Amino acid sequence: MYKDVFAPAAPSPVTQNVNMYKYDQFDDTFIKQRIEQFRSQVTRRLSGHITEDEFKPLRLQNGVYLQLHAYMLRVAIPYGQLNSTQMRTLAHISRKYDKGFGHFTTRQNIQYNWPTLSDIPNILDDLHKVEMHAIQTSGNCIRNTTSDPFAGVAADELVDPRPWCEIIRQWSTLHPEFAFLPRKFKIAVNGADHDRAAIAYHDIGIQIIKNDAGEIGFQLFVGGGQGRTPVIAKEIRAFLEPKYLLSYLDSILRTYNMIGRRDNMYKARIKITVNETGIKEFTRLVELEWNRIKDNGFDLPEAEKQRIFNHFTLPDFEKSEYDKVAYEQLKQDNNGFDYFVKHNVFGHKEDGYSIVSISLKPHGGIPGDISADQMDIVAQLSDDYSLSEIRATHKQNLVLPHVKTGELYQLWQKLTDANLAPANIGLLTDIIACPGLDYCNLANARSITIAQMISERFDDLKRLTDLGDLTLNISGCINACAHHHVANIGILGVDKKGVESYQVTLGGSSFKDASIGNIIGPGFSVEEIVDAIETITNTYIDQREKGENFLTCYRRVGQTPFKEALYNVA
Amino acid sequence: MLLNKDGSNSKNLSTIIHDTEDFTLHNDQILPLDYWLKNKAEIKQKLNRIVIWVNSDEDLDSLKEDLPSISLIAFNFPKYGDGRAFSMAHLLRGKYEYKGHIRAIGSPIADQAQFLFRCGVDSIDIPNGQSLEIWTTESKRMSRFYQRSEQNDLIHSRY
Ligand code: SF4
Numbered sequence: 158m159y160k161d162v163f164a165p166a167a168p169s170p171v172t173q174n175v176n177m178y179k180y181d182q183f184d185d186t187f188i189k190q191r192i193e194q195f196r197s198q199v200t201r202r203l204s205g206h207i208t209e210d211e212f213k214p215l216r217l218q219n220g221v222y223l224q225l226h227a228y229m230l231r232v233a234i235p236y237g238q239l240n241s242t243q244m245r246t247l248a249h250i251s252r253k254y255d256k257g258f259g260h261f262t263t264r265q266n267i268q269y270n271w272p273t274l275s276d277i278p279n280i281l282d283d284l285h286k287v288e289m290h291a292i293q294t295s296g297n298c299i300r301n302t303t304s305d306p307f308a309g310v311a312a313d314e315l316v317d318p319r320p321w322c323e324i325i326r327q328w329s330t331l332h333p334e335f336a337f338l339p340r341k342f343k344i345a346v347n348g349a350d351h352d353r354a355a356i357a358y359h360d361i362g363i364q365i366i367k368n369d370a371g372e373i374g375f376q377l378f379v380g381g382g383q384g385r386t387p388v389i390a391k392e393i394r395a396f397l398e399p400k401y402l403l404s405y406l407d408s409i410l411r412t413y414n415m416i417g418r419r420d421n422m423y424k425a426r427i428k429i430t431v432n433e434t435g436i437k438e439f440t441r442l443v444e445l446e447w448n449r450i451k452d453n454g455f456d457l458p459e460a461e462k463q464r465i466f467n468h469f470t471l472p473d474f475e476k477s478e479y480d481k482v483a484y485e486q487l488k489q490d491n492n493g494f495d496y497f498v499k500h501n502v503f504g505h506k507e508d509g510y511s512i513v514s515i516s517l518k519p520h521g522g523i524p525g526d527i528s529a530d531q532m533d534i535v536a537q538l539s540d541d542y543s544l545s546e547i548r549a550t551h552k553q554n555l556v557l558p559h560v561k562t563g564e565l566y567q568l569w570q571k572l573t574d575a576n577l578a579p580a581n582i583g584l585l586t587d588i589i590a591c592p593g594l595d596y597c598n599l600a601n602a603r604s605i606t607i608a609q610m611i612s613e614r615f616d617d618l619k620r621l622t623d624l625g626d627l628t629l630n631i632s633g634c635i636n637a638c639a640h641h642h643v644a645n646i647g648i649l650g651v652d653k654k655g656v657e658s659y660q661v662t663l664g665g666s667s668f669k670d671a672s673i674g675n676i677i678g679p680g681f682s683v684e685e686i687v688d689a690i691e692t693i694t695n696t697y698i699d700q701r702e703k704g705e706n707f708l709t710c711y712r713r714v715g716q717t718p719f720k721e722a723l724y725n726v727a
Numbered sequence: 728m729l730l731n732k733d734g735s736n737s738k739n740l741s742t743i744i745h746d747t748e749d750f751t752l753h754n755d756q757i758l759p760l761d762y763w764l765k766n767k768a769e770i771k772q773k774l775n776r777i778v779i780w781v782n783s784d785e786d787l788d789s790l791k792e793d794l795p796s797i798s799l800i801a802f803n804f805p806k807y808g809d810g811r812a813f814s815m816a817h818l819l820r821g822k823y824e825y826k827g828h829i830r831a832i833g834s835p836i837a838d839q840a841q842f843l844f845r846c847g848v849d850s851i852d853i854p855n856g857q858s859l860e861i862w863t864t865e866s867k868r869m870s871r872f873y874q875r876s877e878q879n880d881l882i883h884s885r886y
Binding site: 183186187190191193194197198201211214215218297327328330331332333334335336337338403411414415419449450453454455457458461 | 817839841
């Protein structure tokens, strides 16, 4: 029913005044040529000139997976930043080529689950018109660089990581040497005190810091990862001068490309390379290579760096004043708004502005799913309230980064009308779930269904607020796409003699105090799992001391009280 | 058939030697690295051109001292997905400062042609049965790249 209603009314993103990277002729031609290449590959596949096996490496580098029922296309949202025109195009694509839905992922990307292969080159054309692409969203190459969804605007930020992310994006795009690595490779950059980019769980994690002399630089971590063997990244360099970023990345990638294991795909990630080689020896090899190349022209010339930085100058914010008494009154009179402000609104660098998170975790919904109509609404709301800018988060939510605090109430009402105002950011029902058995051919069990059941059981905001900060992630198999190991409560789907079973881990964290959760005991059936989660939260309430959130409490009391409650052992 | 970095084609006149059990050494053979390491003296004496191939898991260091006398080094792709040859070509040019000819052999795919040339490869031995036309098109697909590479003069790059 939506098919033909799309009319791109908004201005081109090139003219839209959002502080983000804008393509020039170079980027434009680059993407065009890449699409032509993919179109010819698809033509060869459809005419039978190449087999699915031969096609696989080609489609993978362009974000096309073969799923359980159909091809899936993953579109890159570089470090999660979007403008409203791009969001409208994402809505348009989901109407025209999919079933009217899109799915935001834990890598700040968006996936379409039902495109036909012959349509994909046309989708890429539509994306190209708004300066987007799907390059390297899959395959054993360097993937989309992720970052803090509040980058550039967070009150606690030291340095805006986005220009560095863009520099990494350009460097890694069709890098001739690193397109066929032992395994996929993910880089995250964080520029704030609070780690909202989970850098400890990336192949390379970059923390922007200030040294004792007051100079800005990078603290680099290597070998973190999720999957079968979750590992917290180790420091490879305490301080790197920014001008050497690319040569240092080249050196890490080259070392990994040469010594990473290729005999066993489960041992091929850099986390295993670093563990088997030892961080000391791995660091030595990387530094040796870096000392060879560091002044040989592989780094970005200052002028090119400046060109990229210029795109990210924050706008001159209009003065934003509001009646603080009336604002407090609105919160008092309206419970829903009060919860929304408490959980979904965050501090902005600029006085009088707020950052607003839009939760894509409604009651009984599929985490990260959004309809085409909702995408259009978000685009419109960003035009009306947030300088046309939107962010995607690795928790599968969206963000409107520049909202005048005095307009929060209006915005909240409009979000509520569109079912986009669940006030549960950071709470138990802000669940991350992988596609699981509904879409993924590797799955052992359903993830989405469990997420829906939990969000139905825990739907009282008062109760959720009382439970406080709590992360709950659900993966449908050991590959851990939903990062269950690093959630305070992790759920892993396993296959128990052909029956879905769910194993629970407790005590994981993906923030600065990163830790990996421990398995609490035998798994639970579909019928039991929600009760088990409730037993866990009840135990927390019994055990907690004043001011303790779930994680602190668990770290203090340990597994025992939870085990006793879950398995009725005294 | 060979595809050269300038886009031209030439006939491949050399035979890649895999099995050294029972063979006669003569010119126009690409010899395996371990055979070369064990028979350097004989090879140097008999052949006027030293041409060897290296597998993706072999060590470039073992070649170091003889590099000036080797006129061609071929990197083998056991599978297209084994991307070590890209780094090996880069290292051979940049770190070992090799000035001779570098070739890719084995099972690369057409979509890797431009990457290979950018990493310092001079020619690719196109696997049997693959379309020369597709290889040629793909080797010129992109007119620009973002990053610097070992062989940067072939194409427009940002810096
Ligand atoms: S965790 Fe397993 S089931 Fe879930 S998306 Fe990843 S591979 Fe598929």
